[in-house]
Amino acid sequence: xxxxxxxxxxxxxxxxxxxxxxxxxxLTGIFLVxxxxxIDFLNANGEPNIAGYHxxxxxxxxxILVTSQxxxxxxxxxxxxxxxxxxxxxxxxEVASSLMNDAVLFVMGSLMFAIAIVHQGLDIRLAKIIIxxxxxxxxxxxxxLMFISAVLSSFLGEHTIIAIMLPIGLSxxxxxxxxxPDGKNAVLLTLFSIAYGTIIGSIGTxxxxxxxxxMINYIREFSNVTIDYWDWMQYxxxxxxxxxxxxxxVLQFVFPSSLDNIQLQGxxxxxxxxxxxxxxxxxxxxxIIAIIVAGWFLFNEQFGLGIIALCGVLIxxxxxxxxWEVINKNTNWGVILLFAATISLGFQINDTGAAEWLxxxxxxxxxxxxxxxxxxxxxxxxxxxxxxxxxxxxxxxSLLGPMAIELEPNNVIFGMSAAIASGFSFLxxxxxxxxxILYSTGLISVKLFxxxxxxxxxxxxxxxxxxxxxxxVML
Amino acid sequence: MNILIAIGGRDYSKPTLDLxxxxxxxxxASTTIAYVGKKVSQFSEKDVSVxxxxxxxxxxxxxxxxxxxxxxxxxxxxxxxxxxxxxFNDHLxxxxxxSRMRVLxxxxxxxxxxxxxxxxxxxxxxxSEVQTNNHDITIIGGGSNKGMHHDLVQFIDSSxxxxxxxxxxxxxxxxxxxxxxxxxxxxxxxxxxxxxxxxLKVEIVTVLENKPSDENLKKILEKTAKRFSxxxxxxxxxxxxxxxxxTITESASDDSIIMLGVSPKNPVIKYFFGSKxxxxxQKCKCPVLIAK
Numbered sequence: 180x181x182x183x184x185x186x187x188x189x190x191x192x193x194x195x196x197x198x199x200x201x202x203x204x205x206l207t208g209i210f211l212v213x214x215x216x217x218i219d220f221l222n223a224n225g226e227p228n229i230a231g232y233h234x235x236x237x238x239x240x241x242x243i244l245v246t247s248q249x250x251x252x253x254x255x256x257x258x259x260x261x262x263x264x265x266x267x268x269x270x271x272x273e274v275a276s277s278l279m280n281d282a283v284l285f286v287m288g289s290l291m292f293a294i295a296i297v298h299q300g301l302d303i304r305l306a307k308i309i310i311x312x313x314x315x316x317x318x319x320x321x322x323x324l325m326f327i328s329a330v331l332s333s334f335l336g337e338h339t340i341i342a343i344m345l346p347i348g349l350s351x352x353x354x355x356x357x358x359x360p361d362g363k364n365a366v367l368l369t370l371f372s373i374a375y376g377t378i379i380g381s382i383g384t385x386x387x388x389x390x391x392x393x394m395i396n397y398i399r400e401f402s403n404v405t406i407d408y409w410d411w412m413q414y415x416x417x418x419x420x421x422x423x424x425x426x427x428x429v430l431q432f433v434f435p436s437s438l439d440n441i442q443l444q445g446x447x448x449x450x451x452x453x454x455x456x457x458x459x460x461x462x463x464x465x466x467i468i469a470i471i472v473a474g475w476f477l478f479n480e481q482f483g484l485g486i487i488a489l490c491g492v493l494i495x496x497x498x499x500x501x502x503w504e505v506i507n508k509n510t511n512w513g514v515i516l517l518f519a520a521t522i523s524l525g526f527q528i529n530d531t532g533a534a535e536w537l538x539x540x541x542x543x544x545x546x547x548x549x550x551x552x553x554x555x556x557x558x559x560x561x562x563x564x565x566x567x568x569x570x571x572x573x574x575x576x577s578l579l580g581p582m583a584i585e586l587e588p589n590n591v592i593f594g595m596s597a598a599i600a601s602g603f604s605f606l607x608x609x610x611x612x613x614x615x616i617l618y619s620t621g622l623i624s625v626k627l628f629x630x631x632x633x634x635x636x637x638x639x640x641x642x643x644x645x646x647x648x649x650x651x652v653m654l
Numbered sequence: 655m656n657i658l659i660a661i662g663g664r665d666y667s668k669p670t671l672d673l674x675x676x677x678x679x680x681x682x683a684s685t686t687i688a689y690v691g692k693k694v695s696q697f698s699e700k701d702v703s704v705x706x707x708x709x710x711x712x713x714x715x716x717x718x719x720x721x722x723x724x725x726x727x728x729x730x731x732x733x734x735x736x737x738x739x740x741x742f743n744d745h746l747x748x749x750x751x752x753s754r755m756r757v758l759x760x761x762x763x764x765x766x767x768x769x770x771x772x773x774x775x776x777x778x779x780x781x782s783e784v785q786t787n788n789h790d791i792t793i794i795g796g797g798s799n800k801g802m803h804h805d806l807v808q809f810i811d812s813s814x815x816x817x818x819x820x821x822x823x824x825x826x827x828x829x830x831x832x833x834x835x836x837x838x839x840x841x842x843x844x845x846x847x848x849x850x851x852x853x854l855k856v857e858i859v860t861v862l863e864n865k866p867s868d869e870n871l872k873k874i875l876e877k878t879a880k881r882f883s884x885x886x887x888x889x890x891x892x893x894x895x896x897x898x899x900x901t902i903t904e905s906a907s908d909d910s911i912i913m914l915g916v917s918p919k920n921p922v923i924k925y926f927f928g929s930k931x932x933x934x935x936q937k938c939k940c941p942v943l944i945a946k
Binding site: 189297 | 663691692694695696697698699700701702703704705706708709711712714717718721773778781805808809920921922925
């Protein structure tokens with residue numbers, strides 16, 4: 180057989196094997212567009228709602244592509260935008276204007292802000308503080324790692340805090356002999372304490388995760404209810420605290436260890452030797468961070484969370500504490516573009532009436548069940564939580580958020596629950612930066628993460644249900 | 655000649671390294687040992703990269719470096735490389751291209767061994783490594799993932815040695831099925847050098863499938879036997895009858911290393927329906943080399 184034919188056919192086959200999910204999603208999209216909308220999917224004029232139907236087809240395609248990742252994120256984002264115009268979901272100007280809002284600015288600002296913070300090397304200073312407060316014994320130290328991770332992550336986002344806390348965790352466990360169960364459990368207990376701390380913390384305030392800001396925008400847009408920074412904390416922080424306590428005991432139970440292997444004294448000495456006390460850069464960056472967090476608290480309604488995050492980046496850059504090259508190199512522009520495209524799609528799904536049609540279908544499905552909002556709440560929350568574990572939390576909120584609000588537009592509990600449930604990234608390693616970073620260390624397996632995460636996920640849903648049922652109604 | 659040895663966790667990479675280095679030494683090849691780290695979701699790839707940079711700055715090993723250090727120590731302990739000093743604490747990571755990093759040791763180290771860190775989907779990374787550095791043989795541990803064996807043979811542009819159930823203590827013999835394909839000629843060449851260097855016996859076989867006799871195959875069998883005898887390699891010959899996959903699978907025992915040529919079939923047909931060498935690699939419970 181001709182060698183060049185073999186090479187070409189082999190290359191095509193390789194492309195196909197790598198892009199099969201892309202081919203599948205395109206074929207699915209073409210098939211669905213060709214068969215057209217269901218007969219009961221009508222617009223306000225009583226005509227078939229082609230635009231709404233096509234927005235759902237694009238949603239399905241984006242879902243397949245983001246989950247399987249056969250093409251780069253920027254390509255998925257561009258595809259979603261192009262298809263919205265080509266399939267007549269919305270005119271080009273409308274798509275362009277829905278592309279940028281405070282949530283997208285926040286995603287961009289928080290990613291850049293995180294890089295600026297991590298670049299300052301604050302981990303040694305933080306380690307000193309943790310040792311000072313929690314260093315009296317090893318178990319208290321582990322609890323301290325979890326607590327500090329959670330509190331900081333609630334304000335600065337999990338991707339920032341895991342980058343700062345992981346080196347601390349790895350320094351503590353670097354000399355542990357993990358071939359013995361006690362040592363292995365000590366390693367896992369330390370790593371999971373930091374990871375669960377940052378994951379749980381990210382639900383605490385709007386700046387904890389982009390999904391929180393996306394939901395605040397949706398609630399403001401679709402329900403005409405404004406939730407500010409403090410309001411969000413009132414809803415979410417008590418859940419965070421209960422989850423933290425539960426996570427602490429779950430991890431102690433799952434990874435029983437004497438902690439004898441952890442050389443805390445050695446770590447204390449190495450931290451004490453470092454010369455961070457004289458580092459003015461740390462003090463100055465801590466002041467900038469404090470100013471930005473205060474700005475989020477005090478001026479979020481006035482200026483938006485995104486603009487305030489960008490102010491932080493701006494100050495770091497003007498002061499020469501981080502260069503544009505560093506920010507440009509380490510910012511995930513693909514994710515920013517993808518969020519912009521999915522948020523735009525989320526708005527179109529709502530504006531075209533597709534979200535309403537889906538919710539009506541869902542309500543019809545459950546019409547035979549007892550009239551209790553608990554059922555639709557549970558369904559929505561579990562679906563959102565599970566989807567977020569396979570699709571990441573912010574993308575889930577941007578796509579499913581409008582539908583969650585549509586279930587009960589006058590009740591913010593649904594929107595808030597969807598956003599918080601999408602932060603329960605305990606099941607898969609792809610669900611959050613924290614999980615992915617932990618997995619990338621090679622010290623934990625997918626199965627282990629899932630097994631422990633299942634317990635955390637189920638109990639977190641129960642905690643959320645109880646809090647929304649008995650505590651949120653009092654707010 | 656260039657050889658690529660892909661390693662994963664320490665527990666199951668010892669046999670791969672051991673057999674890989676035996677093959678490399680017998681072929682006098684330069685060797686690249688590559689650790690392919692977990693594939694990172696696009697959502698988190700920059701976050702992971704920032705954390706890894708942070709770990710480097712704190713002199714905390716980034717994932718994979720410890721495994722490479724272990725591999726280096728293992729090769730030293732087995733005298734595959736002989737170094738006066740092996741100081742991994744003094745290593746340097748050189749970012750060579752997207753998702754490829756070279757580990758440089760500041761102490762003395764072998765010029766024949768390259769230590770590489772890669773991150774991503776294993777087939778994609780190994781394919782890229784082979785294409786960029788023109789490796790002739792790729793050696794990888796054989797897990798239970800049959801789809802991976804298929805993709806390795808299908809998409810990696812080098813001979814592939816899948817190391818399954820290999821014991822460092824056991825004495826092995828080579829099972830060499832021959833036919834008239836180019837791949838088979840290459841397998842014969844590798845088998846000859848490997849058997850000679852390691853003083854292994856070779857069992858040369860050919861399979862008559864759906865035909866009572868084939869003079870051409872018998873000639874190849876005899877010619878190969880003569881070649882091996884001339885090189886003073888102990889060998890036996892056998893003509894087998896029946897299905898190629900079944901007879902070779904049955905002929906292979908725990909102490910066999912099968913070396914055979916790649917199927918000359920159309921790649922499209924191989925992709926959808928597989929091929930005999932791929933089926934043999936999937937079914938046999940011993941190391942299998944498929945030569946291209």
